[in-house]
Amino acid sequence: xxxxxxxxxxxxxxxxxxxxxxxxxxxxxxxxxxxxxxxxxxxxxxxxxxxxxxxxxxxxxxxxxxxxxxxxxxxxxxxxxxxxxxxxxxxxxxxxxxxxxxxxxxxxxxxxxxxxxxxxxxxxxxxxxxxxxxxxxxxxxxxxxxxxxxxxxxxxxxxxxxxxxxxxxxxxxxxxxxxxxxxxxxxxxxxxxxxxxxxxxxxxxxxxxxxxxxxxxxxxxxxxxxxxxxxxxxxxxxxxxxxxxxxxxxxxxxxxxxxxxxxxxxxxxxxxxxxxxxxxxxxxxxxxxxxxxxxxxxxxxxxxxxxxxxxxxxxxxxxxxxxxxxxxxxxxxxxxxxxxxxxxxxxxxxxxxxxxxxxxxxxxxxxxxxxxxxxxxxxxxxxxxxxxxxxx
Amino acid sequence: xxxxxxxxxxxxxxxxxxxxxxxxxxxxxxxxxxxxxxxxxxxxxxxxxxxxxxxxxxxxxxxxxxxxxxxxxxxxxxxxxxxxxxxxxxxxxxxxxxxxxxxxxxxxxxxxxxxxxxxxxxxxxxxxxxxxxxxxxxxxxxxxxxxxxxxxxxxxxxxxxxxxxxxxxxxxxxxxxxxxxxxxxxxxxxxxxxxxxxxxxxxxxxxxxxxxxxxxxxxxxxxxxxxxxxxxxxxxxxxxxxxxxxxxxxxxxxxxxxxxxxxxxxxxxxxxxxxxxxxxxxxxxxxxxxxxxxxxxxxxxxxxxxxxxxxxxxxxxxxxxxxxxxxxxxxxxxxxxxxxxxxxxxxxxxxxxxxxxxxxxxxxxxxxxxxxxxxxxxxxxxxxxxxxxxxx
Numbered sequence: 001x002x003x004x005x006x007x008x009x010x011x012x013x014x015x016x017x018x019x020x021x022x023x024x025x026x027x028x029x030x031x032x033x034x035x036x037x038x039x040x041x042x043x044x045x046x047x048x049x050x051x052x053x054x055x056x057x058x059x060x061x062x063x064x065x066x067x068x069x070x071x072x073x074x075x076x077x078x079x080x081x082x083x084x085x086x087x088x089x090x091x092x093x094x095x096x097x098x099x100x101x102x103x104x105x106x107x108x109x110x111x112x113x114x115x116x117x118x119x120x121x122x123x124x125x126x127x128x129x130x131x132x133x134x135x136x137x138x139x140x141x142x143x144x145x146x147x148x149x150x151x152x153x154x155x156x157x158x159x160x161x162x163x164x165x166x167x168x169x170x171x172x173x174x175x176x177x178x179x180x181x182x183x184x185x186x187x188x189x190x191x192x193x194x195x196x197x198x199x200x201x202x203x204x205x206x207x208x209x210x211x212x213x214x215x216x217x218x219x220x221x222x223x224x225x226x227x228x229x230x231x232x233x234x235x236x237x238x239x240x241x242x243x244x245x246x247x248x249x250x251x252x253x254x255x256x257x258x259x260x261x262x263x264x265x266x267x268x269x270x271x272x273x274x275x276x277x278x279x280x281x282x283x284x285x286x287x288x289x290x291x292x293x294x295x296x297x298x299x300x301x302x303x304x305x306x307x308x309x310x311x312x313x314x315x316x317x318x319x320x321x322x323x324x325x326x327x328x329x330x331x332x333x334x335x336x337x338x339x340x341x342x343x344x345x346x347x348x349x350x351x352x353x354x355x356x357x358x359x360x361x362x363x364x365x366x367x368x369x370x371x372x373x374x375x376x377x378x379x380x381x382x383x384x385x386x387x388x389x390x391x392x
Numbered sequence: 393x394x395x396x397x398x399x400x401x402x403x404x405x406x407x408x409x410x411x412x413x414x415x416x417x418x419x420x421x422x423x424x425x426x427x428x429x430x431x432x433x434x435x436x437x438x439x440x441x442x443x444x445x446x447x448x449x450x451x452x453x454x455x456x457x458x459x460x461x462x463x464x465x466x467x468x469x470x471x472x473x474x475x476x477x478x479x480x481x482x483x484x485x486x487x488x489x490x491x492x493x494x495x496x497x498x499x500x501x502x503x504x505x506x507x508x509x510x511x512x513x514x515x516x517x518x519x520x521x522x523x524x525x526x527x528x529x530x531x532x533x534x535x536x537x538x539x540x541x542x543x544x545x546x547x548x549x550x551x552x553x554x555x556x557x558x559x560x561x562x563x564x565x566x567x568x569x570x571x572x573x574x575x576x577x578x579x580x581x582x583x584x585x586x587x588x589x590x591x592x593x594x595x596x597x598x599x600x601x602x603x604x605x606x607x608x609x610x611x612x613x614x615x616x617x618x619x620x621x622x623x624x625x626x627x628x629x630x631x632x633x634x635x636x637x638x639x640x641x642x643x644x645x646x647x648x649x650x651x652x653x654x655x656x657x658x659x660x661x662x663x664x665x666x667x668x669x670x671x672x673x674x675x676x677x678x679x680x681x682x683x684x685x686x687x688x689x690x691x692x693x694x695x696x697x698x699x700x701x702x703x704x705x706x707x708x709x710x711x712x713x714x715x716x717x718x719x720x721x722x723x724x725x726x727x728x729x730x731x732x733x734x735x736x737x738x739x740x741x742x743x744x745x746x747x748x749x750x751x752x753x754x755x756x757x758x759x760x761x762x763x764x765x766x767x768x769x770x771x772x773x774x775x776x777x778x779x780x781x782x783x784x
């Protein structure tokens with residue numbers, strides 16, 4: 001029997017992803033601590049194996065909640081038994097394999113669901129106005145991002161160039177001087193929906209398969225000059241990183257907590273009074289090896305189910321592979337902010353990192369986001385998302 | 393010999409699309425007036441036939457400019473000969489076939505490239521401010537839209553519901569009362585590009601395959617309440633219609649005209665001084681059979697090549713199937729506006745249609761956009777985009 005490369009928490013986490021093995025073969029698998037389970041091999045002979053033989057996760061994501069539960073149940077049983085032959089045969093060390101994009105992103109939407117983050121940004125950008133726009137407490141504000149530039153954790157991030165406006169009003173062009181991260185949680189749609197129909201808050205789990213950490217890289221100087229009146233564009237579209245492993249919602253059963261108290265009465269399609277639709281996921285952000293922030297996802301004003309209901313209430317359809325981000329996760333405390341713009345007070349108070357103080361990101365800097373969530377076997381570690389900045 | 397169902401202009405237009413035939417088979421084809429040429433059959437035996445046998449256009453779009461020219465050359469020769477056996481064998485009446493989405497949209501970006509349109513909207517929304525935002529003459533302003541809700545011409549458009557703000561400041565929810573169209577020209581990317589590199593203005597035709605009419609349906613009341621600070625979202629994402637047939641840029645060789653004079657010096661990546669990068673495409677918009685507007689695409693301030701250069705200058709990559717819209721095409725004259733919001737002065741002066749006056753669109757209304765462009769054989773008719781509003 002091989003040496004086990006995983007803990008009890010790893011054995012109930014079981015996130016999904018894809019790797020390319022040393023022979024160049026793409027494998028759809030589940031991470032078990034430092035190992036990966038080849039799902040086509042693990043399920044070989046059963047009807048569910050066909051979902052994974054192409055080395056993609058899409059057929060499985062599309063199959064829906066019952067199949068998600070069946071595959072997970074088989075894995076949980078095998079890991080629990082302690083000596084499952086099929087599991088041992090299909091498991092190999094993750095080291096040596098290359099992590100791939102877990103799925104092809106269909107549409108990518110980014111929300112703005114943290115009240116603390118939106119207020120912090122409002123105070124920085126509009127010091128003389130109200131920190132929140134008039135609509136903010138009535139709906140989860142969001143916009144579409146670029147699906148084609150969502151990349152897997154570990155992909156180097158090239159510093160973007162673009163137009164910026166100088167203090168004297170003149171226009172410049174060059175590499176961004178205010179490159180930032182945004183710590184977010186992303187949600188992955190498995191089951192689509194029809195054009196012309198919305199998805200109710202209560203039907204969230206019929207469509208959304210899982211969650212992953214997401215870094216919405218942002219060039220603040222490009223964004224500031226371009227975003228009026230149609231919103232962020234090139235300041236965001238150069239890259240968005242997601243973790244290589246998607247945590248199924250079924251692994252987060254112990255993480256649901258009460259939705260926050262609402263400051264405004266909500267339209268019925270957003271109403272979640274009395275529901276436990278918020279998620280206790282605790283994030284940390286490291287720059288060059290130093291933890292600079294610990295954002296609490298449980299503090300988000302809008303829940304993932306509300307974001308999905310809002311995104312579809314106009315009849316917009318969902319497709320397999322749709323991804324939506326929560327927006328920057330920031331808590332109420334200064335060391336809980338999910339972006340450098342907030343942590344450094346818009347660049348005025350540099351933050352200490354493992355390579356010295358930073359107002360914004362320098363070439364060569366590495367940003368790593370990690371997260372944990374409660375489970376019956378202790379806290380699970382969601383897959384990290386990391387990226388290093390490369391000069392232009 | 394069969395009766396010809398096409399004109400000399402049709403025989404040089406030759407736009408690409410997909411149809412489902414009466415036996416349920418998907419065919420990648422070229423429209424020849426009232427007929428469709430089955431490309432896999434037409435090219436049977438040649439190396440290019442394989443590009444079309446799956447009934448999809450993507451392999452052809454991805455193949456690039458030389459292949460685009462080769463296939464078009466073979467079709468032009470056959471149509472010119474007057475009695476090409478292979479062409480006759482592979483041609484069938486379009487009537488009876490169902491037009492499909494010509495390609496799967498990867499990312500969808502919408503620009504705002506008409507100075508007249510942006511000024512008209514600015515005057516309506518911000519009567520006390522400058523009609524154009526400070527950045528408008530420095531860059532083609534754009535944002536990402538929802539790729540998954542781009543639908544083919546003829547698809548019914550369900551009136552979206554959403555939040556709106558009443559005049560007294562209270563919030564309402566219900567079907568949009570200010571549903572509008574936007575007449576645009578869309579551009580279809582065939583050849584992708586690498587992450588981290590931009591596409592120069594001069595390389596536009598190495599990547600973009602063709603153009604099509606596009607209707608960016610817009611719910612003005614939903615949009616007005618949601619769009620600050622991150623831009624349009626649900627007011628647009630319920631549906632965008634495109635024509636069923638993509639006009640190759642090679643069919644528009646006679647339509648290029650001088651780029652407009654610039655009011656501001658441009659950054660070098662946008663410079664097109666002395667180039668003929670504007671396109672003389674003449675649009676018309678009909679509501680319920682009555683022409684309500686004739687927008688001139690040649691009057692756009694930003695060219696399609698500048699939009700592409702801007703979209704990628706931050707290093708964002710292109711993928712096969714990326715679609716970008718020009719933004720509403722409006723000319724300087726009142727009867728050249730590309731939206732009802734402009735034509736009706738924000739609903740105050742209803743426009744006469746075939747079913748009576750309209751401030752905004754009513755259930756059952758049909759909007760049809762048509763366009764022509766010059767060619768050596770007279771003006772070609774771009775494929776129309778039409779849609780009928782269905783009540784919620």
